[in-house]
Amino acid sequence: MQRTNTPTQTRSPRHQVRGRIIAKADELFRARGYAKTTIANIAQELGMSTSNIYKFFSSKNAVVEATVELNIDTLRAEVMMAAQERGTHLDRIENIVLSIIAHHRIRFENEANLYELILIANEEKWGCIRRWKILLRDIVTELVEGGMRAGEFKEGNAAATAELVLDSLTVFLHPLLHSDCAAGEMERRARTHLRFLGRAMQHATLN
Template sequence: MTVQTKTKPDDTRARIIETAEALFRRMGFAKTAVADIAAELGMSPANIYRFFSSKHAIVEAICQKALAELEAEAWAVARSPGPASQRLEDLIMATVNYHKENFLTERRVHDMVLVAIEHSWDVIRAHKQVMHSIAERILREGIAAGEFEPVDPAQTARHIMRSLVAFLHPVLIVQCLEDHEDLETEPRAALRFLLRSITPRR
């Protein structure tokens, strides 16, 4: 007698996300319908809607997963050894390179992030909060080590991230690329300029 294994809801949800992401990468978000995702999985569109209320909700989940990868890289930077100023620079450059890479070589991933910005602002806001928290942690450690003045780390992290938004926002970074800005040296120079204001004068 054959025993049928019941698929767990979390497994089905993960399969939907994985299949949808592959189709979005191949066909693009606009050209992919929920029916296409369902057909690829051998299930009905109604079954997809049991797990996701809309195609945008699927993109939100994909975007959340992608941004979680960037956040994991950012936390690794924060926990690495070395001066706080260097770790802040590494954090900014990790973000710049992530968005630049998505736009240049994974354009359809970049497009999905744009859809999430438009329709799933909560996901983007949560991601921004994580990145601010990481920058704040690095600043706190720099203050404790005497590398920075005893400023308010949370407020300073917000100021730094907002001041560098042209290099950190996936929409604005496209403008930088189209204007042929040097995204290797300019973000670094801008951050160093900002950090001079909180670096003790010897």
């Protein structure tokens, strides 16, 4: 039987409208900030009613979370690229950490309003932040497993070891803590910390 090619799926009109709302909200939140941007502002800019916005989002916070998710999508892509760069497994973990530091640094220095939204999302533990942390844990676990197989790290429980590694790296990964360090200082400290972790994992990991 001859197969017929399935036509490429396109976004439905509803998804297109939702995407327009998120894009406009992202633009306004970056320009005006969370407090000065209302659902009415977003609706007016799009030439639609506020009731139409609420057909897609239950609240202003739901709109904000969708815009933060956009930023996390960018961070996710950067981290995935860093994880695939050449080098040892420890090198790749370091690349991930440095890419996250750079991402938060850019937001802190150049996009204060977006940085504020990211802090709110972290403080309130929104779903997009929980999903991001799970993804990061899975990526680091995979690298720790690879390092154990390659003889780079002592064999053990990769998931538990990765969890411990991430816990120890919180000071470098949480966006709130970047405001207290001069440019370059966080990166220097992260490299030193990771070299220490690498030496430790050569001799001991969790079982």
